[in-house]
Amino acid sequence: MDMQVTRAWTRICSVADIPTLGSRVLERADGNIALFRTAQDNVYALLDRCPHKGGALSLGIVHGESVTCPLHAWNIDLASGSAKAPDEGCARHFPVRVDADGTVYLCLA
Numbered sequence: 001m002d003m004q005v006t007r008a009w010t011r012i013c014s015v016a017d018i019p020t021l022g023s024r025v026l027e028r029a030d031g032n033i034a035l036f037r038t039a040q041d042n043v044y045a046l047l048d049r050c051p052h053k054g055g056a057l058s059l060g061i062v063h064g065e066s067v068t069c070p071l072h073a074w075n076i077d078l079a080s081g082s083a084k085a086p087d088e089g090c091a092r093h094f095p096v097r098v099d100a101d102g103t104v105y106l107c108l109a
Contacts, residue, residue, distance in 0.1 A: 009097055009105040015041055016102060023058040023067075026106070033094060034058035035104065036067055036078050044078035045096050045106055051076075051089030 018024045018037040025048055026033040034048040034057050042065070048058045055071035066075045066084065075084040081093035095107040 007095065007107045008109055010108055012104045012106050014102050015043060015098060015104055018043065018104070021062045023060075023062065025058045031092075032056075032058070033106070033108075034067075035096075035106075036062055038062060038065060038078070042078075043096050043098055043104055045094040046076070046078065046081050047092035047094075049091060050074055051081075051083055051091050052087065057091060 012026060015037065018035050020037055021039055023034045023036045026035065032048040033045050036044045046057055048056050050057055050069040050071065052074050053071055055069045057067050057069060057076060059070045060067040065078050067078060068075050074087045076091055077084060081091040083089045097105040
């Protein structure tokens, strides 16, 4: 039996609503989500909490495909949420879809 997984996508904003090399925060009762935009207009979404000491990743510096936590300078990979060596840990990652018109959708499940 072939089973398909269907994702529920939620419209969030336009890519233009996220500053280049910056972030926008989606506030939620069960943890805020930070949406990041790279210089190449790639969009990523992570739980807005560094795996090290819980710092707000949305306040960090975006460079390349990473964000540097403002508390202790951990570098977090935006695509996976994984801390870069020598640090260890992972911020929860949320799947992102960007339509041709620039609309950003998240899978929040």
